[in-house]
Amino acid sequence: MQASPICIPTVSSDIDWDFCFHLSQQAKIPAYQRREELCSSSGSGESEEDTTAKEEKTTVCVSLPKEKLAQSQKKIAQLIKKKMNTQANKELIRCVILSRIIFGEEHWKCAQAAASLAYGYLTLRGLPAQAKKHAESAKNTLLTWKGSRTSNKEKKEILEALVMLYYTLGVAWLLQNRGREAYFNLQKAERNMKELKELFKGSVRKSQVSEKDLTIALGRASLAIHRLNLALAYFEKAIGDVIAAKGDKTLDLVSLYEEIAQIEQLRRNHDGAIQYLQQAYSICVSLFTEVSPQTAEASALLAKAHAMSGEAQHRDAVEIYFIKSINAYQATLGPTGYETLTTIEEFCKWLVQNGEKQCLMIQILLYGSEHSKSRDTRDLLNLLQRFEITLSLGLLRRKLKCQIAFCVLCSLLLLVKRKPPYKIANNKANLLITKILDHKIDLSTLIAMADQRQN
16 A cells, blocks of 8 residues: 655745735834834924824834734634635735734744744645745744743743744655655654643643644654654554544544554554554444445555455455445445446456456446356456556556446456357457557447446
């Protein structure tokens, strides 16, 4: 079971940020000077009344950005809840601009806002390059303020910002397949998290980055640098934390069990992988019932795990879980659904690769038990093997077309009765293969053939 490749969206520039940045860029004038310029009145002579009025005006000018900052921070949470990620990211940009106006560019509050923006680019927009850019811009300021004398409240916020910053850098590097850089930054996040827990006696609630998130990221980074035992330890810890917080039947465990099973397979501990996937399957059954896409996916993974063991005693389990998966997919997504056809194809490949004389099971899976089991399975296997070679050579490039053609071929061989003789069925199968290879049968025709045989 291989991990799916990660698609990384990239952008050459960020229009929203550039626009707001240029509006706020004022030659790095200190914040108090900008406020004075903004609120100053013309003329050199000032009476006492003028001075008082100026002070009141300055107070208004300062309070206005603070109010807008509070409004933006509140609005961010609302937008994220509504899954309006792009709008939420724009509010994060606005928070950076307002923080510069209120606190100045070198203040830790401004760096904190930049770290939040970086985290937003990562989690809301899926843009690791932009996330790294803003995280790096905030790092030095936060580290400088961390080393200075600050109150415990300020130190807590700075440490939380550093955890978020290094977590963002780590995951961004991980998304760009740079495992070493990812692990290096995530270790720094872990150290700051530890310091935060020591400062507040183990309590890190309400932090943007949870301890579970950080542990999972460290596990993935460890896997990326091929430190399998370390990756296993991190995922075991994450699973333990989730069970302690939410119980052993929470949906959060399913993806963790699937990932740790992958690690066990890489360690060639197939029994361990099967045990974890069995737990994931049990959770899906309890939460979604046996006939659901989620349970079908878990069942297919469990079938593949049994198949990967290569041991004879697991063959029955392979068939059982493939059949459960196919039945669940057919019931929920239909017989021509992508997942249905993919799972059928994988099951057929396993049957062919293992030389089993059991391809007649496809008849039961696709069309029920009413049809006659009159096919010569040896010839069927030969034809299926020939078709598999064709697929591996890349002569059929459209995956869905290949899958439907594969299933139609199976059904053609399985459903022709003894009259006319099997030789005719064999000739029909060979003719079908030839037409597929010559691209003389299009997708709609193949689907129609499959529908006709179902009816």
